[in-house]
Amino acid sequence: MDRRRLGNYGEFIARQILEERGYLILHQKYYTRYGELDLIAKDENHLVFVEVKTRIGKAYGDGLEAITKRKRNHLVRTALCFLQQHCYSDLPCRFDIIALNLDRQGNLLNYQLITDAFRVEGGNYY
Numbered sequence: 072m073d074r075r076r077l078g079n080y081g082e083f084i085a086r087q088i089l090e091e092r093g094y095l096i097l098h099q100k101y102y103t104r105y106g107e108l109d110l111i112a113k114d115e116n117h118l119v120f121v122e123v124k125t126r127i128g129k130a131y132g133d134g135l136e137a138i139t140k141r142k143r144n145h146l147v148r149t150a151l152c153f154l155q156q157h158c159y160s161d162l163p164c165r166f167d168i169i170a171l172n173l174d175r176q177g178n179l180l181n182y183q184l185i186t187d188a189f190r191v192e193g194g195n196y197y
Contacts, residue, residue, distance in 0.1 A: 081125025082109050084179055085169045092184075094119065103152040106145035111153065114186075118162040120150045122188075125171045138168055138188070147191050165190075 086096055089112060098111040110121040146166060168188040172180045
C-alpha cells in the first residue's frame with residue numbers, strides 16, 4: 072500500500088475511533104501552504120486538531136516519533152490559518168495525536184490516542 076492510500080485509510084479508521092469516543096468530526100484534510108490537518112473535531116468544549124500517524128510494522132518507527140518540533144510547528148501554523156478562516160474563537164483548542172498500528176492486511180492491531188499532546192504558549196511548544 073502506498074503512503075497516500077495508507078494515510079487515507081488510517082484517517083478513515085481514526086475517524087471511526089474518535090467518533091466512537093464522542094468526537095464530532097468537523098473537517099477532514101484541511102490544507103494550507105504550511106501543511107495539512109488530518110482531522111478537525113469538537114470534543115466536549117474543545118476544538119481539536121488531530122494528527123493521524125499510521126504504520127504497518129516497525130520499519131519506519133513508531134508513529135508518535137514522527138511528531139517532531141518541525142511537524143508541530145507546521146500543525147500550529149495550519150491550525151492558526153484554520154482559526155482565521157472559521158468562527159471557533161469561543162472554544163479552547165488542543166492538539167491530539169492518534170497513532171495506528173496495522174497488520175499487512177490492513178487490520179487494526181492497536182492504537183494510541185494522546186489527548187492534549189502538546190501545548191502552544193507564546194510560540195513555544197511543550
